[in-house]
Amino acid sequence: MKPENSLKRKVKMSTLLLAIILFTQCHKSNEDQLVANVNEISATSTATAEVAKTLVLSSATKDAGYAYYLEPKLTITGDSPTKPSNSTLKIYENGKLLGAAHSLHRDIRNVGKGKFSHWDTGLYFSSSDNSDPRTNGRTYTYTTGTTTAVAAPVAQTPPASSTGSSPIGFASVDGSTTGGKAGKTITVSNLNDLKRAAVSSDPLVIQISGSITGTGMIEVKSNKTFIGLEGAVLNGTGLSIWGVSNVIVKNLKINKVVGADCITIKGGSNHVWVDHCELWQDRTHGWDYYDELLEVTDRSDYVTISWNEFHDTNIALLIGSGDQQTTDIGHLRVTLYGNYFKNISERQPCTRFGYMHCFNNYLANGSGYGIGVTMNATVRTDNNYFEGQHIPIYTEFNAKPGVVSGASTNIYKNCGPNIISTSASSWVPSYEYKSVLIAAADVPAKVLSEAGPNY
Known part of the structure; x- marks a missing residue:
């Protein structure tokens, strides 16, 4: 009987030690846990970051007021009457986020200032200062929000110089x-x-x-x-x-x-x-x-x-x-x-x-x-x-x-x-x-x- 009791005691001790270890791991300090979470998020963001793509404005047309219209052939679904905030599109002007998104078309035309709307398959948008985005020398990029989106910053392109290939004005x-x-x-x-x-x-x-x-x-x-x-x-x-x-x-x-x-x-x-x-x-x-x-x-x-x-x-x-x-x-x-x-x-x-x-x-x-x-x-x-x-x-x-x-x-x-x-x-x-x-x-x-x- 003694050998059996000795074995039981060893099992109980092992079980107790395992419980203590698990308990300790489950109660890390808040600081340790925060570092772990930040590292995990950072790794995820790096792995899944969406690089901003350039909007090609050669086919953009003037809509009315400050609004311009473009069909950029996106892979996401735009807003609709039943889903007016459906689109996940983000627009950037020289790397800076424009908005508000999902704006009313009349506000894009009459107010502008970067407002835009991805409606169905078309994009209605305005520049930050209501200048013509086709000719103001800036670069417009977008992300679709299908992953953790990070817009690549874009250096500002100045207008043509005196010897440039396109006119100012x-x-x-x-x-x-x-x-x-x-x-x-x-x-x-x-x-x-x-x-x-x-x-x-x-x-x-x-x-x-x-x-x-x-x-x-x-x-x-x-x-x-x-x-x-x-x-x-x-x-x-x-x-x-x-x-x-x-x-x-x-x-x-x-x-x-x-x-x-x-x-x-x-x-x-x-x-x-x-x-x-x-x-x-x-x-x-x-x-x-x-x-x-x-x-x-x-x-x-x-x-x-x-x-x-x-x-x-x-x-x-x-x-x-x-x-x-x-x-x-x-x-x-x-x-x-x-x-x-x-x-x-x-x-x-x-x-x-x-x-x-x-x-x-x-x-x-x-x-x-x-x-x-x-x-x-x-x-x-x-x-x-x-x-x-x-x-x-x-x-x-x-x-x-x-x-x-x-x-x-x-x-x-x-x-x-x-x-x-x-x-x-x-x-x-x-x-x-x-x-x-x-x-x-x-x-x-x-x-x-x-x-x-x-x-």
């Missing part, structure tokens, strides 16, 4: 301006070949070589890029961009087009970018011998004019051709930046009816007026440099004045006073430009070094 609003990028590149060196290429129905990048002389205007069709090679110049013949869209003119010299403009943008043309060109006439033949250097008229819209040199003419740049042309109302949205105006009487530029934004331009030696703002036009000026201008900014001519904002941001050196007869406007363009805006004092050096053809 209105030429990138409500669409894009790519010119003939989708087509082939050809080189022309005579007037006939240039005319044939310019009216082609195909998208083309047309490189212009050498000096070409002619008279009158060269007709231009949609989806064209004109690039002047080093030494390229059009003598006496200009470009007529009439009733077309998506045209770029770059690095080209054009001069002395008798009875016409160096570049005409007319007839409802839209999304046109004139960049790093040099346009000039002379001031010896009288005011009616030539027309403007550049004209944006007759319902044309979404135009950017950047880093050009305009010089030696009586009338430089006209936006809106007549006080009676009320069909221009709601059009004529034009951005000018980095341009050099020199030895000009007036219209640097003059605008009617439209919305015009002028920043970082250098206007030197003007005997009449610099920026003319009439017929209820709305103009914003930012950090321009006026030097030797008789009247830098002028509203009191033609039938009605326009309105101006930002006049105090400019520098006026050896100039007469502005003549602005209306109260200051509060309008500021919605597109992003402030990241490339430089101080007014730095404008002359920057413009003199960069304006004109950039080979």
Whole structure:
């Protein structure tokens, strides 16, 4: 019997020791348990983190107000009338979470500020500052929430520089301006070949070589890029961009087009970018011998004019051709930046009816007026440099004045006073430009070094 009792005692002791061990393990300190939980969660997050994917905005369209619409072909189900908070989609702007999600469409359109809704298969969304997400230079990414989602931070992409491949301003609003990028590149060196290429129905990048002389205007069709090679110049013949869209003119010299403009943008043309060109006439033949250097008229819209040199003419740049042309109302949205105006009487530029934004331009030696703002036009000026201008900014001519904002941001050196007869406007363009805006004092050096053809 003794051996049996001894065995029982050993079993009981073993059982007691096991119970003590289990009890001790089940009652770790709170600190130990917290560390274990954090490590477990961290390991899970690392293993299952969802990398944010980029929203491709090339197919995005303007919906209304601040809202844009896109069908990103997601693998999750969107909201519906019976499940208005069903979607797990998260949208990020340069790595920062946007929201609120599941917003009403009317709030996305009227308020914006990053609100969005993944509804059925479509995405309705707005940017954080109500700028156009297709052109504001930011990167938009998303996660679907199918795992523990961690959005990869995205570095902010600044707008195009002065030598960039896309314009800042209105030429990138409500669409894009790519010119003939989708087509082939050809080189022309005579007037006939240039005319044939310019009216082609195909998208083309047309490189212009050498000096070409002619008279009158060269007709231009949609989806064209004109690039002047080093030494390229059009003598006496200009470009007529009439009733077309998506045209770029770059690095080209054009001069002395008798009875016409160096570049005409007319007839409802839209999304046109004139960049790093040099346009000039002379001031010896009288005011009616030539027309403007550049004209944006007759319902044309979404135009950017950047880093050009305009010089030696009586009338430089006209936006809106007549006080009676009320069909221009709601059009004529034009951005000018980095341009050099020199030895000009007036219209640097003059605008009617439209919305015009002028920043970082250098206007030197003007005997009449610099920026003319009439017929209820709305103009914003930012950090321009006026030097030797008789009247830098002028509203009191033609039938009605326009309105101006930002006049105090400019520098006026050896100039007469502005003549602005209306109260200051509060309008500021919605597109992003402030990241490339430089101080007014730095404008002359920057413009003199960069304006004109950039080979």
